[in-house]
Amino acid sequence: xxxxxxxxxxxxxxxxxxxxxxxxxxxxxxxxxxxxxxxxxxxxxxxxxxxxxxxxxxxxxxxxxxxxxxxxxxxxxxxxxxxxxxxxxxxxxxxxxxxxxxxxxxxxxxxxxxxxxxxxxxxxxxxxxxxxxxxxxxxxxxxxxxxxxxxxxxxxxxxxxxxxxxxxxxxxxxxxxxxxxxxxxxxxxxxxxxxxxxxxxxxxxxxxxxxxxxxxxxxxxxxxxxxxxxxxxxxxxxxxxxxxxxxxxxx
Amino acid sequence: xxxxxxxxxxxxxxxxxxxxxxxxxxxxxxxxxxxxxxxxxxxxxxxxxxxxxxxxxxxxxxxxxxxxxxxxxxxxxxxxxxxxxxxxxxxxxxxxxxxxxxxxxxxxxxxxxxxxxxxxxxxxxxxxxxxxxxxxxxxxxxxxxxxxxxxxxxxxxxxxxxxxxxxxxxxxxxxxxxxxxxxxxxxxxxxxx
Numbered sequence: 001x002x003x004x005x006x007x008x009x010x011x012x013x014x015x016x017x018x019x020x021x022x023x024x025x026x027x028x029x030x031x032x033x034x035x036x037x038x039x040x041x042x043x044x045x046x047x048x049x050x051x052x053x054x055x056x057x058x059x060x061x062x063x064x065x066x067x068x069x070x071x072x073x074x075x076x077x078x079x080x081x082x083x084x085x086x087x088x089x090x091x092x093x094x095x096x097x098x099x100x101x102x103x104x105x106x107x108x109x110x111x112x113x114x115x116x117x118x119x120x121x122x123x124x125x126x127x128x129x130x131x132x133x134x135x136x137x138x139x140x141x142x143x144x145x146x147x148x149x150x151x152x153x154x155x156x157x158x159x160x161x162x163x164x165x166x167x168x169x170x171x172x173x174x175x176x177x178x179x180x181x182x183x184x185x186x187x188x189x190x191x192x193x194x195x196x197x198x199x200x201x202x203x204x205x206x207x208x209x210x211x212x213x214x215x216x217x218x219x220x221x222x223x224x225x226x227x228x229x230x231x232x233x234x235x236x237x238x239x240x241x242x243x244x245x246x247x248x249x250x251x
Numbered sequence: 252x253x254x255x256x257x258x259x260x261x262x263x264x265x266x267x268x269x270x271x272x273x274x275x276x277x278x279x280x281x282x283x284x285x286x287x288x289x290x291x292x293x294x295x296x297x298x299x300x301x302x303x304x305x306x307x308x309x310x311x312x313x314x315x316x317x318x319x320x321x322x323x324x325x326x327x328x329x330x331x332x333x334x335x336x337x338x339x340x341x342x343x344x345x346x347x348x349x350x351x352x353x354x355x356x357x358x359x360x361x362x363x364x365x366x367x368x369x370x371x372x373x374x375x376x377x378x379x380x381x382x383x384x385x386x387x388x389x390x391x392x393x394x395x396x397x398x399x400x401x402x403x404x405x406x407x408x409x410x411x412x413x414x415x416x417x418x419x420x421x422x423x424x425x426x427x428x429x430x431x432x433x434x435x436x437x438x439x440x441x442x443x444x
Binding site: 001002003004005040044045070071074075076093094096098120121122123124145167195196197220221250 | 260263264265268269271272297298299361362363364365366367368369386388389390391392406407426428429430431432434435
């Protein structure tokens with residue numbers, strides 16, 4: 001039986017993880033390769049790297065990082081952040097990543113999704129969408145939630161699917177950082193509308209939040225960052241808890 | 252020497268990385284002489300069947316692949332194009348193994364089939380010491396129907412072929428290079444054949 005996926009997210013700047021961690025086992029909490037290996041060993045089903053480097057030098061470092069991660073990690077991983085051409089995607093995939101995620105570049109130029117999926121297959125294209133509820137309507141935002149781009153979440157997700165997205169990664173800006181649970185209603189609606197897998201993001205604070213979002217047909221995967229980085233939730237315990245509560249999960 | 256066929260397949264680096272972690276020294280090559288002198292040959296692949304076949308034809312690799320006499324392993328799309336025909340682009344494939352690659356159809360289930368799923372192995376050297384219901388990582392929208400060449404099956408929408416064997420040709424639908432330690436065990440089994 002196909003299992004639901006648990007996905008830690010690592011924010012990367014200039015080749016280092018940005019958000020701190022309190023993994024006592026790590027020699028260097030900022031080393032993304034070491035952190036990724038720790039997660040893979042702990043039973044993470046997949047990893048997401050989000051590069052927030054703004055500079056050209058940071059980008060070059062990213063490719064080196066992908067190569068290092070690929071040499072060590074034996075589970076799938078995606079790389080996102082500033083990807084705006086299929087040439088960059090080629091470099092990232094050739095360096096050992098399995099997927100890329102596109103966000104604001106695809107909003108600026110939706111044909112980017114088709115260009116990537118035609119060249120490398122739909123399986124490697126995650127369209128990441130940040131949205132928040134404005135006057136009762138889920139609106140797509142960029143710039144860390146500061147800019148409302150005037151697109152409806154559900155319409156954009158459907159357009160992304162029709163253009164060749166293989167997965168949707170939906171982050172609720174209203175829930176992100178609250179540790180009060182995922183945006184269940186919006187996720188349910190989104191998952192019913194699209195025929196590709198949906199990754200839920202934003203709001204994970206406790207094990208029950210993962211259970212709420214992974215039971216039934218709300219999302220195929222749950223992403224989280226800080227609860228894993230700070231070891232508030234340990235992946236082996238989380239997966240055991242989910243399995244004990246009837247979720248199909250890889251132990 | 253293990254030859255990995257170089258035809259711009261997307262997951263080549265991952266397959267090389269996994270084999271290197273096992274201590275093997277794979278060579279990425281499109282040279283027929285190198286491929287035909289290898290002890291083992293791996294055909295990786297992600298993406299589109301018609302595009303992959305076009306890439307093999309462009310590099311004049313189809314006859315080379317058909318001439319391989321040593322253990323041969325196709326991975327994911329690399330397995331699918333070992334069959335006679337694929338519905339993905341309606342393209343004639345390598346014909347190493349009989350059968351047609353078919354598109355998943357479902358009103359209720361997500362396509363692509365993406366993530367970790369359980370595999371039920373049979374008694375074959377490639378599946379040695381792989382547990383019943385071991386988890387492997389899959390990502391695909393087309394599948395190989397179960398038949399007499401199936402050596403492992405998985406269920407998603409319907410039971411389908413997760414691994415196959417005909418003579419010295421093996422194929423796996425999942426990605427052993429991305430399937431954690433159990434995937435490494437399977438690759439080690441292939442190296443041991």
